Amino acid sequence: MAHWGFSVARSRTVRIVSNLSEGYERLKELVRSDAKAPNVAKLLTDLTSDALHFLSSCKQVPLASKVHGKRYFSFTVKGSDKLSRAVNEELFNPNIRRQLNHLVEGALIKLAPADRSRLLYTIAIAYCCASDLLKTRDQKTPATFFECLIGHLFARSFGVNPRTQVEVLHLEDEASTLPTDFIFDLGPAKSKFHVPVKTSTRERVIQVFAHQRVLDGVHGFGSFKGILVCLTETKLDHKRREVVEICVPKQWVLYYRFIASMHRFYYFDIPARYAELTEGNPPMPIQAFAKFFEEVNELAASR
Numbered sequence: 001m002a003h004w005g006f007s008v009a010r011s012r013t014v015r016i017v018s019n020l021s022e023g024y025e026r027l028k029e030l031v032r033s034d035a036k037a038p039n040v041a042k043l044l045t046d047l048t049s050d051a052l053h054f055l056s057s058c059k060q061v062p063l064a065s066k067v068h069g070k071r072y073f074s075f076t077v078k079g080s081d082k083l084s085r086a087v088n089e090e091l092f093n094p095n096i097r098r099q100l101n102h103l104v105e106g107a108l109i110k111l112a113p114a115d116r117s118r119l120l121y122t123i124a125i126a127y128c129c130a131s132d133l134l135k136t137r138d139q140k141t142p143a144t145f146f147e148c149l150i151g152h153l154f155a156r157s158f159g160v161n162p163r164t165q166v167e168v169l170h171l172e173d174e175a176s177t178l179p180t181d182f183i184f185d186l187g188p189a190k191s192k193f194h195v196p197v198k199t200s201t202r203e204r205v206i207q208v209f210a211h212q213r214v215l216d217g218v219h220g221f222g223s224f225k226g227i228l229v230c231l232t233e234t235k236l237d238h239k240r241r242e243v244v245e246i247c248v249p250k251q252w253v254l255y256y257r258f259i260a261s262m263h264r265f266y267y268f269d270i271p272a273r274y275a276e277l278t279e280g281n282p283p284m285p286i287q288a289f290a291k292f293f294e295e296v297n298e299l300a301a302s303r
Contacts, residue, residue, distance in 0.1 A: 016050050016053060016054045017054075017134055019046075019047075019050045020047060020050055020051065020054075020127070020130060020131070020134070023043060023046060023047045023050070024047070024141065024144075024145060026043060027040070027043050027044070027047065027145070027148050028144065028148060030043060031148045031151050031152060034161060035148075035151045035152050035154075035155035035156075035161050035162060036152065036155035036156040036158075036159065036160070036161055038104065038106070038156075040148075040152045040156075041103050041104045041106070041152060041156070042104050044103060044123065044148075044149060044152065045100040045101075045103055045104055045123075047127055047145075048096075048100060048122070048123045048126055048127065049097060049100070050130075051126040051127045051129070051130040052094055052096075052097070052122075052126050054130050054133075054134075055075050055094070055126060055129060055130060056094065057078075058075040058076060058077055058078065058084075058133065059075070059076050059077075059078050060073045060074070060075060061073055061074045061075070061076050061083060061241070063086055063236065063241050063242065063243045064240070064241055064242045064243070065242075065243050066242055066243060066244045066245075067234070067243060067244065067245050067271075067272070068272065069272065070088060070089075070090070071088075071089040071090065072086040072087060072088060072089060072234065072243045073086070073087055073089055074086060074087065074129075074236065074241075075087070075129050075132075075133060076133070077133055080133075082132075082133060083132075083236065083238055083241070084128075084129035084130075084132040084133050085125075085128060085129060085132055085142075085234070085236060086232075086234045086236045086243045087125055087129060088121065088125075088232070088234075088269050091117060091118055091121040091122070091125075091268070091269060092118070092121065092122055092125060093118040093119070093122050094122070096118070096119050096122050096123075099111065099115065099119050100119075100123075102119070103119075103123070106156055108120070108153075108293050109293045109294065113288075113290050113291070113294075116290040116293065117268075117288055117289075117290040120268060120289060120290055121268045121269065123149065124146055124149060124231055124268055125231070125268075127142065127145050128142035128145065128146070128199070128231075131145070142199060143198075143199050146197060146199050146231055147181055147182075147197045150181075150182075150195070150197045150229050151181075151182055151197075153292075154182065154184055154193075154195060155184070157292070157293065157296045158184050158186060158193075158296070158300060159186075160184055160185065160186055160187075162182035162183055162184050162195070163182070163183040163185070164179065164180065164181065164182065164183070165178060165179045165180065165183070166178050166180070166183045166194075166215065166224075178211060178214055178215070180194060180195075180196060180211055181195060181196050181197040182194075182195040182196075182197065183195070183224070186300060190300070190302070191225060191299065191300055191301075191302045192223060192224045192225070193224065193225050193226075193227055193263075193299075194211065194212060194215055194224040194225065194226045194227070195226075195227045195228075195229060196208045196211065196226075196228050196229070197228075197229045197230075198228070198229070198230045198231070199230070199231045199232070200230065200231065200232055200233050200234070200235075200246070201228075201230055201233065202233070202235075202246050202248075203248060203251075205228075205248070205251070205252065205255070206251070206255060206259070208226070208228050208262070209255040209256070209259040209260045209262070210259060210260075212224070212226040212259075212260035212261075212262060213259050213260040216260055225263035225264075225299070226260065226261070226262040226263050226264075227262070227263055227264045227265075227266065227299075228262055228264070228265045228266065229266045229289060230265070230266070230267050230268070231267075231268045231269065232245075232267070232268060232269040232271075233245045233246050233247055233269075233271045233274070234246075234269070245271045245272070245273065247271050247273040247274055249273045249274060249276070249277055252274065252277060252284070253277065253280060253284075256282065256284055257282065262284075262285075263285065263299075264285050264287070264292075264295075264299075265284065265285060265286040265287070266287060266288070266289040266291070266292055267286065267287075267288065267289060268288075268289050270286065270287070270288055274286050
């Protein structure tokens with residue numbers, strides 16, 4: 001009987017792994033063809049449900065948080081010492097299945113801000129954690145899933161599909177393009193958005209400002225509004241089981257002042273040291289991603 005129970009559990013895990021893998025490939029195809037389609041939202045909810053189901057069979061391991069005021073844990077498969085990325089205890093809610101309909105229906109704005117933040121964070125982090133445990137040294141899959149999630153949310157909110165490159169220079173017969181995560185063009189005489197998407201930025205954030213500077217230089221300041229969307233800035237020391245936030249606020253201020261201004265910085269898990277920059281000189285517009293859904297009309301109206 002014990003052997004039968006183990007076989008059933010193993011079979012269930014294999015099925016979930018297969019669903020996550022196949023769903024991930026379908027998600028990439030759907031986002032490429034029509035990122036704003038409601039069936040993308042349905043697939044995102046299915047992947048989230050499968051990821052949460054898998055994680056419910058895993059053990060939560062408390063972590064030593066070096067981040068003031070925040071508690072984190074990791075998931076691990078029972079009997080293994082492999083850890084997932086750090087999860088913010090306050091933002092993660094494994095009981096969100098009923099709220100997932102708000103994503104499918106395009107009605108996230110109906111949720112209270114705190115509930116919206118937890119729902120969005122859980123959708124983003126659950127698949128990433130499952131991928132951490134089911135794959136080895138694979139940073140690309142979680143990052144691509146997060147890009148697909150943001151691509152869908154922006155496309156559906158703005159009602160247009162994104163491009164992934166924009167022309168920046170045309171000399172004689174040669175044209176140069178700038179690759180980026182997403183460009184959203186709402187139409188003639190309407191807003192255009194440059195939307196880089198990162199699970200974390202660390203020191204690489206200069207690329208975000210540099211790309212915005214190129215767009216400002218070629219198309220004119222304000223032609224493209226820069227909106228960075230980032231999951232978190234946490235880093236986990238797997239040996240010590242400690243969590244820290246890797247932040248470079250002084251560099252951000254220099255980049256913002258002397259390279260390019262960004263219209264918004266959205267975080268799912270806002271680092272405290274970056275949140276402080278909202279009161280800096282100059283003040284930087286850094287806020288929770290859940291706020292985006294309250295600002296869509298304002299952003300689209302070029303304000």
